Amino acid sequence: MTAFHRHGLMTTGKENGMNITSTRISHAPCTHGERTEKMRKNDWMILGIVAAMALAPAFVQAADITLTASDATGTSSFTAAGHWSNSAAPSSGNDYFVAGNRVLRTPNNTSNNYTFAGNSLTLGDGTDKGTLFYKGRGSTITVDDLRLNTGVVTNSADSGSSGLLTLAGSITVSGTGNYLSENGAYCGGIYLTANVSGSGDFGAQSANYKGSSVRIHLQGQNTYTGNTNIIDTGTKLYLDAAGSLQMVVNSVGASSQILATGTAGDRNLYMDGTLKLNVAGVTGAGSWTLVNPTDLTTTYGATFAVKLADGTSFAESSDVWTLTQGSTTYTFTEATGVLSVVIPEPATLAVLLAGGAMTLLRRRR
Numbered sequence: 001m002t003a004f005h006r007h008g009l010m011t012t013g014k015e016n017g018m019n020i021t022s023t024r025i026s027h028a029p030c031t032h033g034e035r036t037e038k039m040r041k042n043d044w045m046i047l048g049i050v051a052a053m054a055l056a057p058a059f060v061q062a063a064d065i066t067l068t069a070s071d072a073t074g075t076s077s078f079t080a081a082g083h084w085s086n087s088a089a090p091s092s093g094n095d096y097f098v099a100g101n102r103v104l105r106t107p108n109n110t111s112n113n114y115t116f117a118g119n120s121l122t123l124g125d126g127t128d129k130g131t132l133f134y135k136g137r138g139s140t141i142t143v144d145d146l147r148l149n150t151g152v153v154t155n156s157a158d159s160g161s162s163g164l165l166t167l168a169g170s171i172t173v174s175g176t177g178n179y180l181s182e183n184g185a186y187c188g189g190i191y192l193t194a195n196v197s198g199s200g201d202f203g204a205q206s207a208n209y210k211g212s213s214v215r216i217h218l219q220g221q222n223t224y225t226g227n228t229n230i231i232d233t234g235t236k237l238y239l240d241a242a243g244s245l246q247m248v249v250n251s252v253g254a255s256s257q258i259l260a261t262g263t264a265g266d267r268n269l270y271m272d273g274t275l276k277l278n279v280a281g282v283t284g285a286g287s288w289t290l291v292n293p294t295d296l297t298t299t300y301g302a303t304f305a306v307k308l309a310d311g312t313s314f315a316e317s318s319d320v321w322t323l324t325q326g327s328t329t330y331t332f333t334e335a336t337g338v339l340s341v342v343i344p345e346p347a348t349l350a351v352l353l354a355g356g357a358m359t360l361l362r363r364r365r
Contacts, residue, residue, distance in 0.1 A: 062119065065090075067098045067130075071105040076135070078106045079114060090118040097122045098130035098151075108135045109158045115142040116169075123151025126175050138188065140166040147171075148178035148200070155180075155187040163188035173200035173224050179231060180216050182206040195220040203229030204237040205262070218273070219243045225278075228258040230296060233265020241303040243273040247290050249339060250281035258337075259292035272301035278309040279330070282341055291337030300334050 069083040076082065081089050090096055096118040098104045104123075106114060114136075121143050123130035131152045134141060138157070146153075146169055157163025163186045171194045178200055180190050196202055202224050204216040217238045223246045230237050239245050247256040260267045269291070277290075291298055306314040306321040308330075314321035319334040329342045 062093045062095065065094050065096045065118070067096070067102050067104055070103040071133070074108050076105045076107045078104060078116065090116060092117060092119055094118050095120045095122070097125070098132070099123075099125035100128050100130075103131045103133050105133045105135050106141055109137065111137040111139050113140040113142070116144070116146075120145035120147060122147040122149060123153070124149045124175075124177070126150055129177065134165045136163075136165070138162040138164045140168055142168040143171075143194075144169045145172075146194070148173045148202075149175050150177040152178070153180050153190075154183050155190050156184040157186045157188060164191065165189070166191045167194055169194045171196045171198075173198040173202050173226065176201045176226070179203035179205050179229065182216065189215045189217065191217045191219060193219045196222040196224050198224045199226060200224060201226035201229060203227075203231050203261070204235055205231035206235040217243075218245065222246060225256060227256060229261045230259070230267045230269060232262040233267065236268045236270070238270045239273040239275075241272045241301075244276050245273065246276040246278055246309060247339075248278045248281065249288050249290075249341075251283040251286060253281070255281075255288050255290075257290060257292055258296075260295040264295050267296050269296055269298045270301065271298060271304045273303070274305045274307055275332070276307050276309050277330070277332075277339065279341070280309075285341055285343045287338055287340045289336070289338050290332070293337055298334075298337065306332050 063086065066085045067077060067083050068085050071077050071082060077084055077090075079089060081087050084090070084096070086094075096116075098121070104121075121132075123132055123146070126149045129150050129152060131154055134153070134155045135158050148171060151173075153167060155163060155165040157165070163184070165187075167180075167190060171192075173196060179202065180192065182190065182205070190204075196218075202222075206216070215236050215238055217240050219240045219242055221244050225246075225248045228237075228245065245258075247258075249255045258269060271291075275290075300319065306316075306323075308323070312323065312325070314323040314330070314332065316322075321332040321334075323330045327344050331340045331342070332338070333340075
């Protein structure tokens with residue numbers, strides 16, 4: 001038997017004595033209007049996919065870019081394609097390297113401020129030097145991630161200018177041979193507002209300085225663990241009131257020092273900021289020369305202070321700074337630049353404790 005079902009044709013019959021019902025589903029044919037509507041929906045879907053692909057940011061793989069030759073006088077690769085190995089101006093996502101004793105110059109003869117556009121800029125490779133030459137007329141150069149590994153930043157300001165360089169951003173040092181340099185008759189000092197961190201040395205040099213006006217100022221919070229080198233005659237290094245310099249003190253292994261290096265002569269250190277002492281490596285009594293007086297004249301200003309790395313302050317009396325924590329006493333003496341740590345021997349400590357107990361008993365009586 002055959003009957004019409006609302007969804008199609010239904011057939012009923014018998015097979016092997018059993019009633020069998022089957023239904024064939026049929027679809028009503030689409031009208032012209034329905035086909036047009038479906039096509040419109042498909043068109044909009046395709047357009048949406050194309051638009052999303054067009055608006056999606058292009059994926060660019062980060063690359064290591066090297067300076068293949070030094071910038072000649074009057075030229076700069078700091079904001080231009082210049083001598084970069086990819087023949088393009090610095091851009092975000094790429095890391096840039098200057099080594100092989102090559103020189104990267106900032107734009108010449110301008111007082112404009114510039115920010116390096118790359119992800120990072122590394123000067124030096126641990127063996128050969130890399131140098132950033134400032135050629136402006138008194139401005140701020142910002143490098144958000146400046147890495148020095150035998151790297152030098154030199155103020156070689158353009159003629160006819162005050163030549164003051166403000167270096168901003170962040171600096172990480174590794175290895176040795178890292179420093180700020182004044183080199184030129186028109187350079188007018190370097191103000192380092194960037195924080196300096198890392199495991200390497202750091203320092204200052206005035207190779208060709210403009211009389212007493214040339215000064216290299218540390219204004220950031222500096223936590224690098226290597227030495228601070230004041231290089232060659234005539235160099236003046238200032239730790240400004242807002243700045244701090246951390247020294248690492250170890251009972252075993254090397255400790256940090258501020259010291260004169262290079263050509264002997266008049267070198268000056270002005271301490272107006274905070275000297276922070278990381279004494280986590282001190283395991284017993286001893287003394288350490290933190291500011292080496294050899295060939296170095298040090299002046300401590302009215303805003304100078306001494307603290308532990310955690311911020312605990314020392315008290316000053318007649319240029320001697322003291323802090324007692326438990327049974328340990330720390331003393332920093334300005335005249336010698338020496339930190340002394342006194343920790344009583346166990347027997348001495350026992351006597352002191354016994355004496356304290358007797359004093360308490362007398363008071364109770």
